[in-house]
Amino acid sequence: MSALKLERGASSHSAYDLRDYHAAGEERHTLAVIVDNEAGALARVIGLFSGRGYNIDSLTVAEVDHTGHRSRITLVTRGTPAVIEQIKAQLGRIVPVHEVHDLTVEGPSVERELGLFKVSGGGDKRVEALRISDIFRAKVVDSTLESFVFEITGTPEKLDAFADLMRPLGLAEVARTGVAALSRGR
Secondary structure: OOOOOOOOOOOOOOHHHOOOOHHHOOEEEEEEEEEEOOOOHHHHHHHHHHHHOOOEEEEEEEEEEOOOOEEEEEEEEEEOHHHHHHHHHHHHOOOOEEEEEEOOOOOOEEEEEEEEEEEEOOOHHHHHHHHHHHHOOOEEEEEOOOEEEEEEEEOHHHHHHHHHHHHHHOEEEEEEOOOEEEEOOO
């Protein structure tokens, strides 16, 4: 796999934020959707988005209730308040969907994302990459004479900032899990 051609200034943030959403009055919302863990459930949820031209910035799915066969889909999307309400209403009408929660408006929530960053380079750039990784509390999970692979967990903004600092040091590849989120408190 070839190295990514990531140019400084190509985007002020990650690939999730290439458009200026504020200009259109759009807001970022994190939705948690509880569905039956069955074949086609995810496809129906995703089909709602693609069929209506909505975009998904981040998507994570995992079974959360083995005995009840339920999965949690956490997705991040953007839209005007009216569009977000329409998305929630349409999600609630899909057959395998049991619950739809808008974590953005339901109160405080915690969001985290895991990222793996490969940084290639030598000499002073390697030392600087290690120094920056220490500041961000990133772990070195692989090391060769030519590169490091860093693992970092945090908010999407933290991962964006880490990528921005690693770009001039030889950022070669990035893999991100997408946002996992839970509401705080009871």
